[in-house]
Amino acid sequence: MRNFILSCESTVDLPYAYLEKRELPVLFYTYSVNGKEYTDDLGKDPASLPNFYRMLDEGAIPSTSQINRFRYKEFFEELLKKGDVIHVTLSSGITGSYGNAAAAAEELKAE
Numbered sequence: 885m886r887n888f889i890l891s892c893e894s895t896v897d898l899p900y901a902y903l904e905k906r907e908l909p910v911l912f913y914t915y916s917v918n919g920k921e922y923t924d925d926l927g928k929d930p931a932s933l934p935n936f937y938r939m940l941d942e943g944a945i946p947s948t949s950q951i952n953r954f955r956y957k958e959f960f961e962e963l964l965k966k967g968d969v970i971h972v973t974l975s976s977g978i979t980g981s982y983g984n985a986a987a988a989a990e991e992l993k994a995e
Contacts, residue, residue: 887967891959893951893981895974900926911959913981915946950981956988964992 891909903910903926913924917939925932939946963969971989976982 889963889967889969890972891963891969892972893974894924894926896926896972898926900928904928909959909963911951911955913948913951915948917944917946950979951984953984953988953991956981956985957991960988960992 889909891911892903894910894912896903896910900910910926912926914921915924916922917936922932922936927933936946960969960971969989971985973982973985
């Protein structure tokens with residue numbers, strides 16, 4: 885039987901404690917509010933979600949960006965040291981991150 889690592893992104897929308905307990909590696913998205921970047925940490929920091937909602941209540945408008953190929957490649961390289969990787973991501977119809985993940989995976993296959 886082949887070993888594999890199941891990984892995901894912070895868009896999985898599960899509590900960080902749940903993922904940590906099951907040793908599921910997470911690649912975190914980031915968001916910006918008023919020019920400052922924050923990590924979508926799934927509640928790893930108990931203050932992060934209340935802080936996010938406070939900023940919304942104050943009228944802030946957050947923006948997100950896709951995860952780039954370089955970050956995927958770094959993330960996958962570490963995981964591949966332990967086994968094959970099955971990665972759960974958002975659909976290509978929602979974000980360009982999927983294409984970056986696929987490109988990073990193809991690049992690593994070639995190496």
